[in-house]
Amino acid sequence: MNILYNNSEQRFRAGIRIIVFLVLSVLLIMPIRFVTIGWVASLLISLGCFVAAFLVVKGMDKRSISSIGLDVSKVWWIEFGLGVLIAFLAQTIIFSIEYGFSWLEITGYGWQRAGIEMWGWSAFTYFLTMLSVGFYEELLFRGYSVKNLAEGFTIEKVTPQQASWIAVVFTSVLFGFAHAGNPNASAISTFNIILAGFMLAVPFLLTGRLAMSIGIHFSWNWVMGGIYGLPVSGLDGRRSVLQTSETGPDLWTGGKFGPEAGLLGILGMLFILTCILLYAQKRNPSGKLELDESFKNDYKRVSD
DSSP: OOSSEETTTTEEOHHHHHHHHHHHHHHHHGGGGGOOOHHHHHHHHHHHHHHHHHHHIIIIIOSOGGGGTOOOOHHHHHHHHHHHHHHHHHHHHHHHHHHHTTOEEEEEETHHHHOHHHHHHHHHHHHHHHHHHHHHHHIIIIIIHHHHHHHHHOOTTOOHHHHHHHHHHHHHHHHHHHTTTSTTOOHHHHHHHHHHHHHHHHHHHHHSOSHHHHHHHHHHHHIIIIISOOOBTTBOOTTSSEEEEEOSOHHHHOGGGOGGGSHHHHHHHHHHHHHHHHHHHHHSTTOOOOOOHHHHSOHHHHHO
16 A cells, blocks of 8 residues: 555545645745734735645645635625624623623723724724634634545544544644643633634534634634634733723633633533534434535545
């Protein structure tokens, strides 16, 4: 057996494809270190990761870009919008609980810090940054990686469906540890972000599209840090509409890391996961929860 090349599929094996994708992504975004404007850098990272994915999917995976969850169909944009709405509601629930229990105080509004024009531009660039982060992190940790790892794990008695869940667990752990170096991170925050990685992967597995995952990821971060002024993965939301100060128990609020390190963050994720499952069940004509066909079949059948 050739450990590098799959003769029956006429393409390199999954591990090689993933390595090439990651190396190419790094090479394409390396020049960004010279960019000093944060939101511009985020947009360029998204572009670099997309170009890397496009080239590797076409050249090495030998399939369409839609195979990793990206397309421009009407349903894609509907699911993106649904993801944005679901995450907005989840963050509103979290904020309402904290405010209702007097676990946070509204200390002011964003435009009071620097004037409406300066704040407006700052808030807009924060919006673009969070949108970019949601896109490229989902492309890296879910879209390309889950699809190819699932194919790589489909060996001997491991079915494509089982391999897909193994890939989700693997990438979710990586996602959690990728945030372990953030300010105020802890073992609890890392564990919770691993759970978030799992939550974000579920709509991809159930629909075959990355739309809802991107929408949820973007909206979760943007609403948390850009509207309600809560810390996002340890980073302060100084450009938010509401300026807030948390005083509640860290066990619930997550303290300086933000809700993602507290029980309220888990509550928000459970709400989102419930909405995802209800949507997927309603869309399936059989009324069952099933993986998308692209995760139930092997490469040959997917590419036919």
